[in-house]
Amino acid sequence: MSFMSVRKRQRIRLDPDEILFLIGSSGELGLAKTGRSMEIFIGTPEKEEIVVFLDKDDLIAVSTFNVGLREEKGIKSMIYLLKEFSSPVIVLPENHPTSKRLKMVVACGNHIRLDCNVQAGTHPEQDILCSCQDLSGLDIKAVPDGVEIDGVLKDFKVEKVDQ
Amino acid sequence: MADIKMKKLKTKRYKCLDCGNEFKGIGKRVVCPSCQSENVKELD
Numbered sequence: 001m002s003f004m005s006v007r008k009r010q011r012i013r014l015d016p017d018e019i020l021f022l023i024g025s026s027g028e029l030g031l032a033k034t035g036r037s038m039e040i041f042i043g044t045p046e047k048e049e050i051v052v053f054l055d056k057d058d059l060i061a062v063s064t065f066n067v068g069l070r071e072e073k074g075i076k077s078m079i080y081l082l083k084e085f086s087s088p089v090i091v092l093p094e095n096h097p098t099s100k101r102l103k104m105v106v107a108c109g110n111h112i113r114l115d116c117n118v119q120a121g122t123h124p125e126q127d128i129l130c131s132c133q134d135l136s137g138l139d140i141k142a143v144p145d146g147v148e149i150d151g152v153l154k155d156f157k158v159e160k161v162d163q
Numbered sequence: 164m165a166d167i168k169m170k171k172l173k174t175k176r177y178k179c180l181d182c183g184n185e186f187k188g189i190g191k192r193v194v195c196p197s198c199q200s201e202n203v204k205e206l207d
Contacts, residue, residue: 039194
């Protein structure tokens, strides 16, 4: 007997004090609702600052390239830094030697697509975030009470976090 | 922290009419990141 993965669309309730972990075999994605209007600051190599204005239903997504408690702590920490400290995201120039040290990447907005075929980093103009292979292809939309995910989702969990 | 192709970002330039701060932004609810004023003007 063989099984075939079938794409489906599902809504998952997610409160602003929770993180949704989408778990793959070689990577995880953490998703959090902003819960309020907020800004994310991007510092560029051209000495510019770009301010991303998010609505209360928008999402912050953090993708890691390993799986486990350590990665989940990293995801929680990154989301905490972005939400509570307004910590800026620093952009490295293309092909920067330290890009290969990146252990997690960030995207935000009301729509995020996961793709394993892009270089590690965020591509906000295309709503693309790089992920591990078995999360690749997921299409994630922010909805008022959570997220709507279109694709093959094998394993996920929702965790409460300290605010 | 990230490796973004910045030239593809569709940013707009704004000026805060209260504190004079100029900034680049993306999104709908634009406020001045320095003084939080909503009294901002899009620049050409």
